[in-house]
Amino acid sequence: MKETDTMRNVLLGLCPYIGKIPASVMAMTKQNGQSKPMTLQPGSFTSSTQSGKAPVVPPKGSSIPQISGGIRFGDDWKKCLLLPPKDTRVRTTDVTATKGNEFEDYCLKRELLMGIFEMGWEKPSPIQEESIPIALSGRDILARAKNGTGKSGAYLIPLLERIDLKKDYVQAIVLVPTRELALQVSQISINMSKHLGGVKVMATTGGTNLRDDIMRLDEIVHVIIATPGRILDLLRKGVAKVDKAQMIVMDEADKLLSQDFVVLVEDIISFLPKNRQVLLYSATFPISVQKFMTKHLQKPYEINLMDELTLKGITQYYAYVTERQKVHCLNTLFSRLQINQSIIFCNSTQRVELLAKKITQLGYSCFYIHAKMMQEYRNRVFHDFRNGLCRNLVCTDLFTRGIDIQAVNVVINFDFPKNAETYLHRIGRSGRYGHLGLAINLITAEDRFNLKGIEDQLITDIKPIPSSIDKSLYVAEERSRRTLEVQL
Missing domain, CATH: 3.40.50.300 (P-loop containing nucleotide triphosphate hydrolases)
Incomplete structure (x- = not known):
C-alpha cells in the first residue's frame, strides 16, 4: 500500500x-x-x-467539512x-x-x-x-x-x-x-x-x-x-x-x-x-x-476538595409536620414548586410503594424503585426516569449513590434519614455539576433531634420552609435571566 x-x-x-x-x-x-x-x-x-x-450522514446545515x-x-x-x-x-x-x-x-x-x-x-x-x-x-x-x-x-x-x-x-x-x-x-x-x-x-x-x-x-x-x-x-x-x-x-x-x-x-x-x-x-x-x-x-x-460537605448550589429547608400531614404537605409542594424532576426518599420499600400509589392518585406522574424489585423493572424505571418520561421518582436509599440525572432540581425527604452520611448523599441528587437545587425535609417530632445533629455534623444550615420559595434558588432559567440583568 x-x-x-x-x-x-x-x-x-x-x-x-x-x-x-x-x-x-x-x-x-x-x-x-x-x-x-x-x-x-x-x-x-x-x-x-x-x-x-x-x-453516518451529516445533518443538514451543519458546519462539517464535506470533503x-x-x-x-x-x-x-x-x-x-x-x-x-x-x-x-x-x-x-x-x-x-x-x-x-x-x-x-x-x-x-x-x-x-x-x-x-x-x-x-x-x-x-x-x-x-x-x-x-x-x-x-x-x-x-x-x-x-x-x-x-x-x-x-x-x-x-x-x-x-x-x-x-x-x-x-x-x-x-x-x-x-x-x-x-x-x-x-x-x-x-x-x-x-x-x-x-x-x-x-x-x-x-x-x-x-x-x-x-x-x-x-x-x-x-x-x-x-x-x-x-x-x-x-x-x-x-x-x-x-x-x-x-x-x-x-x-x-x-x-x-x-x-x-x-x-x-x-x-x-x-x-x-x-x-x-x-x-x-x-x-x-x-x-x-x-x-x-x-x-x-x-x-x-x-x-x-x-471538601472545604465544606454540602454543595453550594443546594438550598435546604425543613417543614415541621405530623405523620398524617406528610402527604398533604407533599401535595402542596407539588402545586407550588416549579419542578423539572424530583426524587422523593422513603426509609422502607413498603412506604415507597404506598407513597407512589398515593402520588398517582393525586394526579401526578410517578415512578418508584427499590432493591426488592426485579432487576428488569429496575432497569426500565431508571432508564425511563433518566430520559424524562416521568417527573417524580419515589425510592429508597438505593438511589443515593452516584446517580446523576441533570434534570433533577428538587429532592424531598418524605422520611428523614437516620444519619448525616445518608442525608448528604440524598440531597446530592439535585444540584448536579454545580447547578442549582432544592432539598426539602418533612420533619416530625421524632426527627427534630436528628435534624439538629445532622446540621451540626455537616456544618450546614437547614432553614424553616418559607411560605414562598424564590424560584431563582432552584430554577436555572430564572437565575440565568436575573444574572444577565445584573450584568447589563
Whole structure:
C-alpha cells in the first residue's frame, strides 16, 4: 500500500462522520413507529465500533467539512464533533473554581478528546484537574470531592487513555455499590470511548443471568464495571481473568469498604497483580477507608476538595409536620414548586410503594424503585426516569449513590434519614455539576433531634420552609435571566 493511501486511511478514522456508526450510540429499536434508544442491560458489553453498519450522514446545515477524502491537514478536527446543546446554566464554584486547565493539556489521545467533548464536557472540574494527571502517572489516589462534581470523569478519562487495544485481556476494573450506578458508569465509558476504535466495556451486576456473563467473557473485554458480588463470582469460577489488570477503581469507596462489602472487596483485590494501581473516590471517608488505604495503597496521592460537605448550589429547608400531614404537605409542594424532576426518599420499600400509589392518585406522574424489585423493572424505571418520561421518582436509599440525572432540581425527604452520611448523599441528587437545587425535609417530632445533629455534623444550615420559595434558588432559567440583568 502506498504511503499516501495509508495516511488517508488513518485520517478517515478521525472524523465521526466518516466510517462506521458506533453501535453503543446508534443502536435503536422500533416502538409505536418511532425509533428510541435501546436500554443498556447489565452484563452487556459494547464495542466502540462494529463493522457492517451504514456510514453516518451529516445533518443538514451543519458546519462539517464535506470533503471526500476525510480530514485534510490544516482542518480543525473539532468541527467534526457532534456536540450537544451548550449548557448556559449558572454553575457554582464547586465546579468553576479551577486552575484554568483544558482537557488538551493532559496529552490525551485525540479520539478520547472527541468523546469527552461530545459528552458536553468543555473543561475539567477541580477534581478532574487534580486527579487526571496523577492517575495517568500510575500513582495510587485517595480522592475526596463533593457529590456531582465530576468524579466519574476524573477516573474514567485516565482509565480509557491507558487502555492498550493491542492487548486482548482485562486491563481495568471499576467497582460500584449499586446496579444502577454500574449501568450509568458503563454508558459514560462507552460514549466517551466511541472514537477510540475498539475499546470493549462490560457491565456485570447481580440480578442478571450469570451464564450470559460467562459467555461474554469468552470474547475480548478491556474494562469491567461491576458490583462486588457478581465480579467475585466470576473471579472464583475462573471466568474473569484479572491477573494482568493494571488498575482498579472504587467509586463510592466509603460504601464499598463498609461492612456490607469490605470482605468481598478484599477477596477481589487478592485476584489482582501486586503492582496494580488503586484509585478511591468518594464524598466521605470513614475510618474503614483509612484502614484499607494503609493495607493496599502504596504512597497514595491524597486529594481533598471538601472545604465544606454540602454543595453550594443546594438550598435546604425543613417543614415541621405530623405523620398524617406528610402527604398533604407533599401535595402542596407539588402545586407550588416549579419542578423539572424530583426524587422523593422513603426509609422502607413498603412506604415507597404506598407513597407512589398515593402520588398517582393525586394526579401526578410517578415512578418508584427499590432493591426488592426485579432487576428488569429496575432497569426500565431508571432508564425511563433518566430520559424524562416521568417527573417524580419515589425510592429508597438505593438511589443515593452516584446517580446523576441533570434534570433533577428538587429532592424531598418524605422520611428523614437516620444519619448525616445518608442525608448528604440524598440531597446530592439535585444540584448536579454545580447547578442549582432544592432539598426539602418533612420533619416530625421524632426527627427534630436528628435534624439538629445532622446540621451540626455537616456544618450546614437547614432553614424553616418559607411560605414562598424564590424560584431563582432552584430554577436555572430564572437565575440565568436575573444574572444577565445584573450584568447589563
